[in-house]
Amino acid sequence: xxxEIVYIDDEKDLCELFKMLLLGNEYKVHTFHDCIKGVxxxxxxxxxxxxxxYRMPCMNGFExxxxxxxxxxxYLVTGELQILVPDNFAGxxxxxxxxxxxxxxxxxxxxIKTA
Amino acid sequence: xxxxxxxxNEIIHCNCETFDERRKLLLPTFLISFAVMAFFYGVVIIxxxxxxxxxxxxxxxxxxxxxxxxxxSILLSKKFKxxxxxxxxxxxxxxxxxxxxxxAEFYSHKNDVWMHYQIMGVIYASFLASIRCNLIIAxxxxxxxxxxxxxxxxxxxxxxxxxQGIIYIATMISFYLxxxxxxxxxxxxxxxxxADKVAREKADLLxxxxxxxxxxxxxxxxxxxxxxxxxxxxxxxxxxxxxxKDHNVVNSGEHPPEFFQQMWNTLNANMIxxxxxxxxxxxxxxxxxxxxxKPKYDAxxxxxxxxxxxxxxxxxxxxxxxxxxxxxxxxxxxxxATLGEMSSGIAHEINNPLAIVAGSASVIRDYHDDKEKVLAxxxxxxxxxxxxxxxxxxxxxxxxxxxxxxxEIHTLNSIVEESLExxxxxxxxxxxxxxxxxxxxxxxxxxxxxxxxxIVNLISNAIDAVAGEKGAWVAVSMQEDSHITQxxxxxxxxxxxxxxxxxxxVPFYTTKEVGKGTGLGLSISKGIVEEHYGDLDYQKLDGHTxxxxxxxxxxxxxxx
Numbered sequence: 001x002x003x004e005i006v007y008i009d010d011e012k013d014l015c016e017l018f019k020m021l022l023l024g025n026e027y028k029v030h031t032f033h034d035c036i037k038g039v040x041x042x043x044x045x046x047x048x049x050x051x052x053x054y055r056m057p058c059m060n061g062f063e064x065x066x067x068x069x070x071x072x073x074x075y076l077v078t079g080e081l082q083i084l085v086p087d088n089f090a091g092x093x094x095x096x097x098x099x100x101x102x103x104x105x106x107x108x109x110x111x112i113k114t115a
Numbered sequence: 116x117x118x119x120x121x122x123x124n125e126i127i128h129c130n131c132e133t134f135d136e137r138r139k140l141l142l143p144t145f146l147i148s149f150a151v152m153a154f155f156y157g158v159v160i161i162x163x164x165x166x167x168x169x170x171x172x173x174x175x176x177x178x179x180x181x182x183x184x185x186x187x188s189i190l191l192s193k194k195f196k197x198x199x200x201x202x203x204x205x206x207x208x209x210x211x212x213x214x215x216x217x218x219a220e221f222y223s224h225k226n227d228v229w230m231h232y233q234i235m236g237v238i239y240a241s242f243l244a245s246i247r248c249n250l251i252i253a254x255x256x257x258x259x260x261x262x263x264x265x266x267x268x269x270x271x272x273x274x275x276x277x278x279q280g281i282i283y284i285a286t287m288i289s290f291y292l293x294x295x296x297x298x299x300x301x302x303x304x305x306x307x308x309x310a311d312k313v314a315r316e317k318a319d320l321l322x323x324x325x326x327x328x329x330x331x332x333x334x335x336x337x338x339x340x341x342x343x344x345x346x347x348x349x350x351x352x353x354x355x356x357x358x359x360k361d362h363n364v365v366n367s368g369e370h371p372p373e374f375f376q377q378m379w380n381t382l383n384a385n386m387i388x389x390x391x392x393x394x395x396x397x398x399x400x401x402x403x404x405x406x407x408x409k410p411k412y413d414a415x416x417x418x419x420x421x422x423x424x425x426x427x428x429x430x431x432x433x434x435x436x437x438x439x440x441x442x443x444x445x446x447x448x449x450x451x452a453t454l455g456e457m458s459s460g461i462a463h464e465i466n467n468p469l470a471i472v473a474g475s476a477s478v479i480r481d482y483h484d485d486k487e488k489v490l491a492x493x494x495x496x497x498x499x500x501x502x503x504x505x506x507x508x509x510x511x512x513x514x515x516x517x518x519x520x521x522x523e524i525h526t527l528n529s530i531v532e533e534s535l536e537x538x539x540x541x542x543x544x545x546x547x548x549x550x551x552x553x554x555x556x557x558x559x560x561x562x563x564x565x566x567x568x569x570i571v572n573l574i575s576n577a578i579d580a581v582a583g584e585k586g587a588w589v590a591v592s593m594q595e596d597s598h599i600t601q602x603x604x605x606x607x608x609x610x611x612x613x614x615x616x617x618x619x620x621v622p623f624y625t626t627k628e629v630g631k632g633t634g635l636g637l638s639i640s641k642g643i644v645e646e647h648y649g650d651l652d653y654q655k656l657d658g659h660t661x662x663x664x665x666x667x668x669x670x671x672x673x674x675x
Contacts, residue, residue: 011467013495017474020488021481055463057543079466095466096473 003027003110004046008038008064009053009077014097018051021099027106035059039067047072049109051093051102054078062086073109145182152178329404329425332411335418337361349404349427351397367401369393382410382421391428403432464506464540468499475499505536522647524669525563526556527600531591534570541575542589545582549574552592557600558669561647566666569640569651570602573662576637577606580660584608599649600668605661611653619653 005027007018015031022029030047032038035058042050047070054061054076061076065088068074076085079095093101156175164171324330330343339357347354350365357364370392381388388408395401406425410418475492482488531553542549559566574589581587590605611619620641637651644651649666 011471013471013499014467014474017471017478017495020478021474055540055544059546060544079463079470081462095463096470099474099477 003048003106003113005029005049005051005106006038006042006047007031007051007077008035008056009033010035010056010058011053014053018097018099022102022106026110035064039064042072043067043069048113049106050074051077054080054083065089073105075105148182152182324424327426329406329423329427331357331362331423332420333361333423334420337421340420345427349396349402350394351400365394365396367393367395369401378408382408385410385418391432392425393432402427402429404428461506461537461540465503468502471499472496508533522560522562524558524560525566527559527566527593527602527666528553528556530561530563530567531570531593531602534567534574535591537567537571538574538578541578545578546587547578547581548586548588549578550588550590550592552590554593554595557593557595559600559647559666560669561666562643565643566647569643569664570604572637572640573602573604573664577604577608577660577662580608581606595668598668598670599665601666602664603656603661604664605656605659608660609658610655610660616653 003026005022007015007029009015009018009031010033012033015033019029019031027048030041032041035052035056038052041047050068050072052061052064052074055078056064059067061078065074065076065086073090074088075091075093076083076089077093077095077097083092085092091105156171160171325343325345327345328343329345329349331339331346332341333339338359338361342354342357346357350357352364378388378390389406391403391405393401393403404425405428406423408421408423411420411422413419472495475495479489479492535549535551539549541547574591577589581589584607586607588607590603592603592605594601594603620638641651644664644666647666649664652663652665654661654663
């Protein structure tokens with residue numbers, strides 16, 4: 001049972017790195033640097049976990065969250081110093097990104113899913 | 116006796132200041148005169164001539180006229196000061212006396228009674244003369260007939276007509292001099308009245324001044340010779356404690372010796388020194404005075420001392436200090452607020468490349484055998500670090516103290532680009548489209564940090580103004596002509612309201628919510644730009660809000 005993970009960030013390099021570092025594990029990784037496309041993909045596919053960047057040109061992470069119709073754990077990835085994260089987020093991951101933490105989150109989710 | 120002495124004194128030292136005193140002597144004068152006359156009639160005239168003789172009648176009539184003329188002149192003496200015409204009754208009295216006296220002689224023909232008349236009348240006339248005029252006239256009045264009378268039989272002028280003619284001439288001269296003198300006095304009175312008015316005004320002025328001001332007098336060495344009530348009150352010292360000391364008793368030690376040196380230099384140059392000074396009272400309380408010190412001179416213009424007139428400005432000073440503190444606090448708060456707001460955006464700007472660096476490092480660790488990947492990652496790291504570097508550089512400049520301004524030659528373009536770097540994050544966050552239209556590099560001589568601050572301020576304001584609006588944009592463009600270059604920051608807003616417009620350059624004015632802005636931005640920006648011989652102005656361009664920053668172009672000055 002493979003998990004499907006999506007990462008949305010306007011920074012192309014970060015998307016690339018995200019993919020590289022999580023590749024080879026037991027799950028699929030999709031990254032989008034265009035949030036509209038990302039939201040569209042999520043609403044039309046079976047995604048298990050979503051990571052969104054906060055500060056993006058087209059809309060911010062919160063607005064992006066509003067557009068997602070599915071009930072999945074969504075994590076906010078941000079480099080902001082102070083930010084009040086709404087309840088509809090599962091948690092916050094600070095930038096620079098701790099990929100080990102992301103892996104842990106994914107593994108936990110995987111355990112829940114297989115159980 | 117005392118009053119007779121006074122009366123004589125009065126006659127001798129007749130002067131205008133003693134009118135009132137003389138009037139007080141009216142009753143004793145009258146009584147003495149009356150007693151003399153009564154004695155004269157009772158002992159000499161009536162026993163000799165009887166009550167019904169015409170000589171007695173002439174006597175009594177003449178004496179009464181003279182006595183009342185004399186009384187009138189004393190009574191009216193104050194009025195004479197203002198109007199010498201009023202002296203005429205006294206002159207008339209003198210004239211009447213003379214006529215009666217000389218007539219009596221004609222009637223009595225070599226009878227020695229005329230002598231008494233003459234002496235009496237002339238003495239009264241002299242009284243009048245002495246009241247209105249001076250002793251010389253009185254002396255002429257008295258001496259001429261007396262000499263003539265006493266040596267009656269031995270005189271050259273033995274004829275009655277000749278002798279009386281001389282008395283007439285002497286009297287006329289007396290009248291003339293008396294009149295002349297009265298007219299002169301009139302001028303003196305006028306001057307006196309004027310001087311009196313001036314003196315009274317001065318006194319009033321001084322009294323009023325003394326009620327509000329802190330006044331002290333010193334001698335030429337600065338030793339206090341007199342202080343007024345206010346000085347004692349504010350300093351807490353008694354008057355006798357201050358006199359004989361110098362002003363160091365209230366010296367607070369606040370001012371350096373140069374301050375006092377400068378003060379003495381001014382005074383020694385015979386100029387008035389004005390300044391604010393902090394003093395200390397007996398109880399150790401500090402007080403501020405706004406003081407004016409002037410040298411005092413003697414007739415030869417030698418400095419004989421100094422006068423200091425001061426006002427208590429302690430309260431004003433306190434308010435000023437509080438305002439100053441408030442202002443400093445406000446500026447500090449504003450700086451912190453700006454920095455706080457910016458830092459959030461900047462953190463994102465830095466954390467993104469940091470994330471790339473960290474990620475790349477992880478990739479290198481995982482794929483260290485894959486040379487191609489390692490190289491690609493190294494490139495990413497380089498790019499990311501240079502991004503961070505750029506931001507930190509800009510930030511370093513921004514936060515540098517504004518105290519030391521150093522003007523150097525820069526291109527406006529580079530400053531604009533740096534400023535955009537610092538504000539881009541804000542634009543992105545607020546969904547504001549940042550349009551940039553920059554021309555070829557233009558050289559300006561400026562303090563890079565300050566101008567950058569101004570531009571960041573303008574762009575941030577523009578972003579804030581349109582944030583949240585649909586299709587919001589901020590356009591930053593440049594234009595130039597032969598002497599100046601302009602940076603135009605225009606936003607999608609439709610101009611500033613008239614009421615707001617009046618106040619946009621006023622310090623601390625803000626339309627932003629509490630905590631969002633401090634209102635220092637535009638007023639400080641304008642100040643900075645003006646220091647650069649430029650201008651910062653608002654205009655409505657194509658129906659949109661625009662701020663135009665004008666700066667003179669750098670021109671190389673040719674040194675011949």
